[in-house]
Amino acid sequence: MxxxxxxxxxxxxxxxxxxxxxxxxxxxxxxxxxxxxxxxxxxxxxxxxxxxxxxxxxxxxxxxxxxxxxxxxxxxxxxxxxxxxxxxxxxxxxxxxxxxxxxxDGLGALKALETVTAVDGRRVAILGAGGAARAVAWALSNAGAKVALFNRTVPRAAALARQMNLEWGRMDNLARWRAEILVNTTPVGMAPDAGAAPVAAAILDPAMVVMDIVYNPLETTLLAAARRLGCTTVDGVQMLVFxxxxxxxxxxxxxxxxxxxxxxxxxxxxxxxxxxxxxxxxx
Structure with a gap:
């Protein structure tokens, strides 16, 4: 027009x-x-x-x-x-x-996930404890998900979890959470360390839904590993668009x-x- x-x-x-x-x-x-x-x-x-x-x-x-x-x-x-x-x-x-x-921001993440799965009642592990993690955690927990925060800096994850009344854990305890949905809100996987992943592929399970908010590359190292294993994946462009x-x-x-x-x-x-x-x- x-x-x-x-x-x-x-x-x-x-x-x-x-x-x-x-x-x-x-x-x-x-x-x-x-x-x-x-x-x-x-x-x-x-x-x-x-x-x-x-x-x-x-x-x-x-x-x-x-x-x-x-x-x-x-x-x-x-x-x-x-x-x-x-x-x-x-x-x-x-x-x-x-x-x-x-x-x-949180609604965008929720809508992106809902294109492939329901979140109500699902166990969600969020990687990170910054602003993006806070937005995503609020939206998913508000939608009925059981959310836990995992971060390399443990006190930061614990502090945010206490503020939001969520569970939290150390990265090396992630497997014990038995997550059904995994969301990476950290910058791990972007240049100059684009070959890195926030967690080892061994943590992943074929039944998981794996989302990464990094959107360039569209398929991060984390998402590529998840796809090869048979996980359902959601790229960062979806969150941006929603x-x-x-x-x-x-x-x-x-x-x-x-x-x-x-x-x-x-x-x-x-x-x-x-x-x-x-x-x-x-x-």
């Missing part, structure tokens, strides 16, 4: 932001749905001024990426329960000048064209996709 003077503007803010796949994904979605608007990227170093600009310029919706997901929270007018419990905002909606924050789809629907009120959005991401990634160079899930 041709741009008009009053066409809505959407954006992603972060530092850096040039690598973001969100513009390719959201602009393709807008076009596929015949909606006016444009989605752009802004490198932001002065967050309070940027948030004031969102309000002053009437930017309709904003994706928030690192390093601003936590710092943006006190600058907004409203924060929903999801973002408050996760402790970070990745989505801002501008509703007549009222800036509302939420978080779709968290973006939730944003799109919140901003436009229109069902997101998920297949179109995934294709846009794959095409945007294709010039840089290699078997040995990876990228973490930064949206």
């Amino acid at each position: 041709p741009m008009q003077a009053n066409s809505p503007v959407y954006a992603v803010i972060g530092d850096p932001v040039a690598h973001s796949l969100s513009p390719a994904m959201h602009n393709r979605a807008l076009a596929a749905c015949g909606l006016p608007g444009v989605y752009v990227g802004f490198r932001v170093t002065d967050l309070p001024v940027a948030v004031a600009g969102i309000r002053a310029l009437g930017i309709r919706g904003v994706s928030v990426t690192i390093p601003h997901k936590v710092a943006v929270m006190p600058l907004l007018d409203e924060i929903d329960d999801t973002a408050r419990r996760i402790g970070a905002v990745n989505t801002i909606s501008n509703e007549s000048g009222v800036l509302k924050g939420t978080n779709t 968290q973006g789809a939730a944003q799109f629907e919140r901003w436009t009120g229109v069902a997101a064209p998920v297949t179109v959005m995934r294709q846009a991401v794959i095409e945007a990634l294709s010039p840089t996709l290699t078997h040995r160079h990876g990228q973490a899930a930064v949206f």
